[in-house]
Amino acid sequence: MDKNYFCLECNQPITQGVFNFSVQQLGIPLCMYHQDWINQMSEQSTFEAISLYFELKQRGVPAELEKFDGFKHIDLAISEAKINIEVDGGHHNYSYEQAMADLKRTYHSFKKGFYTVRIPNVLIHGRIQETADYIVGILNENLKRNYR
Numbered sequence: 001m002d003k004n005y006f007c008l009e010c011n012q013p014i015t016q017g018v019f020n021f022s023v024q025q026l027g028i029p030l031c032m033y034h035q036d037w038i039n040q041m042s043e044q045s046t047f048e049a050i051s052l053y054f055e056l057k058q059r060g061v062p063a064e065l066e067k068f069d070g071f072k073h074i075d076l077a078i079s080e081a082k083i084n085i086e087v088d089g090g091h092h093n094y095s096y097e098q099a100m101a102d103l104k105r106t107y108h109s110f111k112k113g114f115y116t117v118r119i120p121n122v123l124i125h126g127r128i129q130e131t132a133d134y135i136v137g138i139l140n141e142n143l144k145r146n147y148r
């Protein structure tokens with residue numbers, strides 16, 4: 001094993017070959033096990049949610065992908081900061097039904113102490129670094145509030 005290459009998900013060392021293959025295929029370094037894992041996750045998770053997940057991971061954020069809250073899967077959940085993140089495509093803004101369903105979900109999560117941050121896909125495509133930095137800011141503020 002080469003000491004210079006690590007899986008972004010589990011931090012286990014990986015070979016240069018595995019590193020190169022993973023970065024080429026997925027854009028991020030993952031061990032073989034987590035390459036399979038992320039390929040499976042991509043059946044239910046969007047490309048945008050997965051991209052943001054790893055962007056946050058690189059900033060040390062303990063996010064969970066597709067966390068089940070008893071009703072539905074949340075795109076990204078950061079339980080210790082009590083923040084849920086939903087990464088939405090444009091269709092969430094165009095239909096009353098979808099927008100109202102989202103608002104109801106936000107309400108029910110909020111009653112349980114979780115605030116939902118909605119991130120439009122367009123930010124992932126054009127401004128992912130800045131978006132992830134702001135999310136880290138929100139997480140830090142909420143952590144301070146929860147433990148004050």
Ligand SMILES: [Zn+2]
Binds near residue numbers: 012031032
């Ligand atoms: Zn791994």
